[in-house]
Amino acid sequence: QQNVQQSPESLIVPEGARTSLNCTFSDSASQYFWWYRQHSGKAPKALMSIFSNGEKEEGRFTIHLNKASLHFSLHIRDSQPSDSALYLCAVRVNAGAKLTFGGGTRLTVRP
Amino acid sequence: GGIITQTPKFLIGQEGQKLTLKCQQNFNHDTMYWYRQDSGKGLRLIYYSITENDLQKGDLSEGYDASREKKSSFSLTVTSAQKNEMAVFLCASSQGTNERLFFGHGTKLSVL
Numbered sequence: 436q437q438n439v440q441q442s443p444e445s446l447i448v449p450e451g452a453r454t455s456l457n458c459t460f461s462d463s464a465s466q467y468f469w470w471y472r473q474h475s476g477k478a479p480k481a482l483m484s485i486f487s488n489g490e491k492e493e494g495r496f497t498i499h500l501n502k503a504s505l506h507f508s509l510h511i512r513d514s515q516p517s518d519s520a521l522y523l524c525a526v527r528v529n530a531g532a533k534l535t536f537g538g539g540t541r542l543t544v545r546p
Numbered sequence: 547g548g549i550i551t552q553t554p555k556f557l558i559g560q561e562g563q564k565l566t567l568k569c570q571q572n573f574n575h576d577t578m579y580w581y582r583q584d585s586g587k588g589l590r591l592i593y594y595s596i597t598e599n600d601l602q603k604g605d606l607s608e609g610y611d612a613s614r615e616k617k618s619s620f621s622l623t624v625t626s627a628q629k630n631e632m633a634v635f636l637c638a639s640s641q642g643t644n645e646r647l648f649f650g651h652g653t654k655l656s657v658l
Contacts, residue, residue, distance in 0.1 A: 436605065441588070467644050478636070479589070481646035521586060530644040531596060533604055534579070538588035 437462045441537035454511040458524030467527040470509045474520045514544045548573035550650035561629040567622045567653045569637030578620040579638040631657040
């Protein structure tokens with residue numbers, strides 16, 4: 436059974452900082468990796484995905500994936516107060532298999 | 547664009563009661579999901595359905611039943627509500643099983 440863990444549980448950073456969120460998974464056959472963001476009282480919304488080893492950048496957000504170390508991460512450049520939210524990583528072994536979420540990291544960006 | 551509608555938004559039940567939550571999507575997506583979220587924490591998969599009439603158990607299926615009546619709707623039944631249980635149940639859909647999920651706003655359950 437897939438085990439997905441996130442660290443840290445919570446994080447407070449000043450506006451403009453670079454923020455790093457981590458996710459580890461247990462099944463080495465995993466192929467699909469997602470980050471979702473959930474603002475307080477709102478529905479989770481997909482942020483970014485990566486399907487092969489390496490790095491992917493979209494605006495201020497970058498995902499790193501290292502399948503050998505069973506680890507992927509989300510980096511936020513120039514963090515903004517509007518980035519304050521619960522960040523959820525999610526992993527799927529293959530198409531058709533269930534999507535397993537981590538426990539979340541609560542990010543607070545102080546103005 | 548599309549929307550996922552969950553009903554009711556709030557559900558208060560009694561211990562031992564059978565409770566049903568409903569979800570409708572107009573994305574015309576094949577795959578639908580039910581997740582449980584406790585106190586702003588991570589999501590745990592209860593059931594998912596890859597297509598109409600399909601049903602797959604998640605990690606938290608015990609104590610729940612689900613039904614995919616048609617492509618656009620997916621319902622979840624709490625078979626016997628547990629006292630002091632409090633959680634948000636999130637419904638989601640995706641076009642394919644490796645595509646992004648779109649979520650509804652959730653049903654907040656409280657059991658007295």
